[in-house]
Amino acid sequence: MITARDAIFAQIKAALATAPPAPPAAAPSSLTSPGSLDTTEWRDGEATSTASSTVDDAVVTLFAERCGDYGAAVVRVPSRDAATEAARLLADHGVESVVAPEGIGAALLAALANAGIRAVGDTPPLSAAELDQLDGVVTACRVAIAETGTLVLDHAADQGRRALSLVPDTHLCLVRAEQIVAAVPQAVTRLRPSVAAGRPLTWVSGPSATVDIELTRVEGVHGPRTLLVVVAE
Amino acid sequence: MSAIAPPFPEAARKQLANPQLRANLRRATSTIKAKRALRQAEMADWEELRAAAAAIKDRMISQMDVYLEQAEAALTRAGAQVHWARDADEANSVVTALVQATGATEVVKVKSMLTQEIGLNDALRRAGIAPFETDLAELIVQLGHDTPSHILVPAIHRNRAEVREIFLAEMGLVGRPAPPDLSSDPNDLAAAARAHLREKFLRAKVGISGGNFLIAETGTLVVVESEGNGRMCLTLPETLISVVGIEKVLPTFQDLEVFMQLLPRSSTGERMNPYTSMWSGVTPGDGPSNVHVVLVAGGRLKALAEPAARPMLRCIRCSACMNTCPVYQKVGGHAYGSVYPGPIGIVLTPQFRGLDTPLDRSLPFACTLCAACADVCPVKIPLPDLIVRQRHKVAVAKTADLRPHLEVxxxxxxxxxxxxxxxxxxxxxxxxxxxxxxxxxxxxxxxxxxxxxxxxxxxxxxxxxxxxxxxxxxxxx
Known part of the structure; x- marks a missing residue:
C-alpha cells in the first residue's frame, strides 16, 4: 500500500514538474550541526556577536520606551544595583514568593532574601500546580529587541524551563544592556546558536494581552499579568 | 457544511440585516486597519520586507519537496515524530489515534485555522474526546455553539453583553463556572476565562496546536499568539500534537527575521505580538516529552498543480486583506460559509473545495475588484488577479454544466x-x-x-x- 507520505511527495513532484525550473534550494546551513558553529559567518554589518557587543545608549532608551508601551514596568540601573532594584520592584508589586532558576546568580538570591521574598528553586522540577502557588518568577534573557520592545528567552540555566516564566502571575526579567539589539534581524542572528543547540525560544513583548472582546485591550489572560524589566547598564 | 450553506448573496443579505453585527464589524475592522497602517508607516523598508517575504515563500513553493524532506529529517533528529496526511479525514484519524494512544479523553487546543479547516474538533468528539479551545475568542465561539467570523478575532460579531451571557450560561456545564456576579467589563470577562481555563491547562495531558512557520533546516515550529494560552498548551502537557499545512515550511531560521516583522504588524497592528513560542522537537526536561507533527496536504496540492494559483500558498493568515475589504467590512465572516472569509477566502476556498456547490461558485464574486487587499498583503499575493481567475473558472464550469444557466x-x-x-x-x-x-x-x-x-x-x-x-x-x- 502506498503511504500518505509517498503519495504527497509524488504529487508535489508531479505538480512542480509542470513549472519553469526552480532556483536551487537553499542548503541547510551549519545550524544543523552545532559542533561546526562559526559565529563570524552570521554578522550582518553590525556587531552581532555576543562577545564583542558595544552598548548604544539610544538603543537601550528605545528598548525601555517600546517595552514600556506594552504596559511593562521598565527600570534602568547600574549593574551593581540590579539585584537590589529587582528585589525592590518585586516587593513593590506585592510579590512574596518567586521561583528562581538555578543559574540566576547569588547576588539576586541574596537581594531577594534581604527583601523578605521567598525564592524557590526548580530542582527537582516543580509541578505546574506548585508553580501556580507562587507569586512570581525571576529570569534573565538571551536577547532583547529595541525596535519592538521584545525580550527573548532561550531557557538556559539563568532563565529556567518554559513553564517557570509562564505559570506565575508576575515575571521579572533581568536584561544586560549589551544584550539589547536594535531590530528583529540582529536578534534572529544572535539566536541562531541557541536554536542550533536545540533550545526552545520564547519571545515576550509585554504582559499577556487580548483584544478579543470588542477589541478592548485587556492585559493578562493566561500568561503573567505583570511584566517587570530591569536593564542593568 | 458547504453542501447546505446558501450562496454568498443570500447569506450576506441575512448578515446585513443585523445592525449589531454591522456596528461591531465597522468598529473592529476600522480600528485594526488604522493600527496596521500606523505600524506599517513606522517601517522604512516595508516594501523591501514584502518583496523578501514573497521571494522566500516562492522559493519554498518551487522546491516544496526538498524543504519538506529537510524539515522531516530535522524534526526526526530533534526527537519529534512526523506524520503525513493527504486530506482532512486522514489528518483527523491520525490525530485521533495519537490522542487515543495516550488514554486522554480531553485535549487543550491553541487556535489553529487548519484544525478548523479539517473539522478536527468534530472528529475528536465523535471519538469521545473533548476538545477545549483556549483562545479567548475561540472559547466564546465554542461556548456559544457558534462559528468564527474572523480568522484573527473570531468572536468579532459578539459584544460584551452577549459574551457575559454565554459565560454565565455555559462555563459551568464544561468546567469551572463563571462567578455569578460577573460584569460585562472585558477585564472581568477575561479574568473569568483565565480561571475557567487554568484548571484545564494544569491537568491537560495532551495539547493540540497549529503552526505559523516550520523551519526546514532546524525542524523548529513557531506559534505566534497574544494571550499565553498557546504557551500553556505547548509547554504544560506531556504530549503535543501540532497539525501543520505543508505550505508552512520556510527554508532557514534566518528567514524568520522577515516574517516576524511583517506578521504582527499586518495582523493585529502591533510592533510585536505578546508571545511567540519556537521549539524544535523534544527538549529534555522542558515541556512535552512526546512531540508529534502532522503535516497536512489537503487542497494545497491542487493549488500547487496550477502554477497561476501558487501565490495563494504564500498566505500567512494575517487577516489584513479582510480588514481592508469593503465587502468583508459590511457582511463579516459568516456569509462566506468557509473558515477562510474575505479576499483570501474567496480564492482559497474554491481552490481547496472545488466549484461544485452554489456557495463555492458564488464566492469569487463577493468582491468589487477594488484591489485594496493587494496593497496590504504582506506577502504580495496578487489577490485581484486570483479572484478574476476563479471567476473565469466558475464561468467555464457553468458552460460545461448540463443544466442551462441564465448567464450562459x-x-x-x-x-x-x-x-x-x-x-x-x-x-x-x-x-x-x-x-x-x-x-x-x-x-x-x-x-x-x-x-x-x-x-x-x-x-x-x-x-x-x-x-x-x-x-x-x-x-x-
Missing amino acids: LAMAGAGWLFRRGWRLALAGWALSVVGRLRGARGAIGPLPWPMSRWTRARDLPAPPRQSFRAWWRRGSR
Whole structure:
C-alpha cells in the first residue's frame, strides 16, 4: 500500500514538474550541526556577536520606551544595583514568593532574601500546580529587541524551563544592556546558536494581552499579568 | 457544511440585516486597519520586507519537496515524530489515534485555522474526546455553539453583553463556572476565562496546536499568539500534537527575521505580538516529552498543480486583506460559509473545495475588484488577479454544466446579436423606442424574475432616447 507520505511527495513532484525550473534550494546551513558553529559567518554589518557587543545608549532608551508601551514596568540601573532594584520592584508589586532558576546568580538570591521574598528553586522540577502557588518568577534573557520592545528567552540555566516564566502571575526579567539589539534581524542572528543547540525560544513583548472582546485591550489572560524589566547598564 | 450553506448573496443579505453585527464589524475592522497602517508607516523598508517575504515563500513553493524532506529529517533528529496526511479525514484519524494512544479523553487546543479547516474538533468528539479551545475568542465561539467570523478575532460579531451571557450560561456545564456576579467589563470577562481555563491547562495531558512557520533546516515550529494560552498548551502537557499545512515550511531560521516583522504588524497592528513560542522537537526536561507533527496536504496540492494559483500558498493568515475589504467590512465572516472569509477566502476556498456547490461558485464574486487587499498583503499575493481567475473558472464550469444557466444563455444571446451589424442596429433602434416611450432618465428599478437576479443588487441604466448609430448619423451630418 502506498503511504500518505509517498503519495504527497509524488504529487508535489508531479505538480512542480509542470513549472519553469526552480532556483536551487537553499542548503541547510551549519545550524544543523552545532559542533561546526562559526559565529563570524552570521554578522550582518553590525556587531552581532555576543562577545564583542558595544552598548548604544539610544538603543537601550528605545528598548525601555517600546517595552514600556506594552504596559511593562521598565527600570534602568547600574549593574551593581540590579539585584537590589529587582528585589525592590518585586516587593513593590506585592510579590512574596518567586521561583528562581538555578543559574540566576547569588547576588539576586541574596537581594531577594534581604527583601523578605521567598525564592524557590526548580530542582527537582516543580509541578505546574506548585508553580501556580507562587507569586512570581525571576529570569534573565538571551536577547532583547529595541525596535519592538521584545525580550527573548532561550531557557538556559539563568532563565529556567518554559513553564517557570509562564505559570506565575508576575515575571521579572533581568536584561544586560549589551544584550539589547536594535531590530528583529540582529536578534534572529544572535539566536541562531541557541536554536542550533536545540533550545526552545520564547519571545515576550509585554504582559499577556487580548483584544478579543470588542477589541478592548485587556492585559493578562493566561500568561503573567505583570511584566517587570530591569536593564542593568 | 458547504453542501447546505446558501450562496454568498443570500447569506450576506441575512448578515446585513443585523445592525449589531454591522456596528461591531465597522468598529473592529476600522480600528485594526488604522493600527496596521500606523505600524506599517513606522517601517522604512516595508516594501523591501514584502518583496523578501514573497521571494522566500516562492522559493519554498518551487522546491516544496526538498524543504519538506529537510524539515522531516530535522524534526526526526530533534526527537519529534512526523506524520503525513493527504486530506482532512486522514489528518483527523491520525490525530485521533495519537490522542487515543495516550488514554486522554480531553485535549487543550491553541487556535489553529487548519484544525478548523479539517473539522478536527468534530472528529475528536465523535471519538469521545473533548476538545477545549483556549483562545479567548475561540472559547466564546465554542461556548456559544457558534462559528468564527474572523480568522484573527473570531468572536468579532459578539459584544460584551452577549459574551457575559454565554459565560454565565455555559462555563459551568464544561468546567469551572463563571462567578455569578460577573460584569460585562472585558477585564472581568477575561479574568473569568483565565480561571475557567487554568484548571484545564494544569491537568491537560495532551495539547493540540497549529503552526505559523516550520523551519526546514532546524525542524523548529513557531506559534505566534497574544494571550499565553498557546504557551500553556505547548509547554504544560506531556504530549503535543501540532497539525501543520505543508505550505508552512520556510527554508532557514534566518528567514524568520522577515516574517516576524511583517506578521504582527499586518495582523493585529502591533510592533510585536505578546508571545511567540519556537521549539524544535523534544527538549529534555522542558515541556512535552512526546512531540508529534502532522503535516497536512489537503487542497494545497491542487493549488500547487496550477502554477497561476501558487501565490495563494504564500498566505500567512494575517487577516489584513479582510480588514481592508469593503465587502468583508459590511457582511463579516459568516456569509462566506468557509473558515477562510474575505479576499483570501474567496480564492482559497474554491481552490481547496472545488466549484461544485452554489456557495463555492458564488464566492469569487463577493468582491468589487477594488484591489485594496493587494496593497496590504504582506506577502504580495496578487489577490485581484486570483479572484478574476476563479471567476473565469466558475464561468467555464457553468458552460460545461448540463443544466442551462441564465448567464450562459444571455452571453450566447449577446454573441448572436453582436455577430451581425444589422442585428445590433435593430436592437439599438428597438431600445431607443423603449427609451422614448418611457421618457424617464436615470435607472430602472427592480425588474420581475428572471431579471430580478440582476436588478436586486444593481441599477439597470434606463434605455437612451436614441441609439449610438442614430446619434452618430445626426452628428456627422
